[in-house]
Amino acid sequence: EDQVTQSPEALRLQEGESSSLNCSYTVSGLRGLFWYRQDPGKGPEFLFTLYSAGEEKEKERLKATLTKKESFLHITAPKPEDSATYLCAVQEQRGANNLFFGTGTRLTVIP
Amino acid sequence: NAGVTQTPKFQVLKTGQSMTLQCAQDMNHEYMSWYRQDPGMGLRLIHYSVGAGITDQGEVPNGYNVSRSTTEDFPLRLLSAAPSQTSVYFCASSYTGIKRGELFFGEGSRLTVL
Secondary structure: OOOEEEEOOEEEEEOOOOEEEEEEEOOOOEEEEEEEEEOOOOOOEEEEEEOOOOOEEEEOOEEEEEOOOEEEEEEOOOOHHHOEEEEEEEEEOOOOOOOEEOOOEEEEEEO | OOOEEEEOOEEEEOOOOOEEEEEEEOOOOOEEEEEEEOOOOOOEEEEEEEEOOEEEEOOOOOOEEEOOOOOOEOOEEEOOOOHHHOEEEEEEEEOOHHHOOOOEEOOOEEEEEO
């Protein structure tokens, strides 16, 4: 059973066209939810940590939010340099040494 | 700061050969881990270590060995390579405690097993 599901798989936006990426999760007890950005041929780069429902984090054009069942990564007025794959991962209260990653959303921002 | 350094970046092996992927970090992180990334699948944990001399298995440990003799280094050994081990391998490190999930990744090692 998948613990982390991301949607959509791919998203194409015009520059300036805001949208949201979804990460739904099923874990018995959430220790933390993490967003990463991955550029082609590179390792993932950490963006945000969310610990509890209702929490929000922002960085430039990105804002991450968390509910009890899902997280959203909102992208406001994206630029071409925001093009990347965005990965979501969850860490359970038990077995905290492992992160369970989703398959990612591949975002393309067209100038 | 170099961060997390992985070598080699690319490797081609024949079935049955063995090799070691190297990983070093210069951030004094106690936690180090190896993930593999395959198309259509999320990153999956192979092995991890919470400190020198301590290692443990992740989700997909079969066919791989690790050791941690120093804080800085965490090599991954493929004992007898199989085509199913064709993948991109990432080493990652982090602080312990509440920030364990904030991983710093290397740039990856792309392995092809023929």
